[in-house]
Amino acid sequence: MAKKQKRPPPLPPIPELEPIKARLRTAREAVRGLEHELEDAKLKLVNERLGTSYSDEDCVLVFGIHECPKSPTHACVYNDEEDPSHDGCLFCHGPHERK
Numbered sequence: 271m272a273k274k275q276k277r278p279p280p281l282p283p284i285p286e287l288e289p290i291k292a293r294l295r296t297a298r299e300a301v302r303g304l305e306h307e308l309e310d311a312k313l314k315l316v317n318e319r320l321g322t323s324y325s326d327e328d329c330v331l332v333f334g335i336h337e338c339p340k341s342p343t344h345a346c347v348y349n350d351e352e353d354p355s356h357d358g359c360l361f362c363h364g365p366h367e368r369k
Contacts, residue, residue: 309333315342320360338362 310326312333317324319342324331334346338361341347346359358364 312343316347316360318342332356334359 313324313326313331316322316331330349330351332348332350333343334348334356336346336359338344338346338359340361341359346356347361348356348358349360350356
């Protein structure tokens with residue numbers, strides 16, 4: 271049986287990197303906030319177009335990557351509960367060959 275190799279001790283922090291790491295954390299938090307705003311906006315657009323009231327908590331809508339000229343988000347949108355295979359866009363109703 272092979273001996274377990276010990277990990278080397280962690281390197282001491284590099285003071286010059288700490289401000290950069292802090293800026294990176296701040297940027298990541300900002301991106302997460304913007305991503306959430308984008309999802310909210312897309313959900314609102316879909317609800318307005320379909321006359322529905324899906325919420326963030328429902329988690330049934332899936333925003334696809336395929337182009338859809340009929341969708342307000344310009345991408346196919348699927349109801350994950352009713353169409354788990356995502357082959358029937360709520361707006362263009364297809365294409366069925368994509369699975």
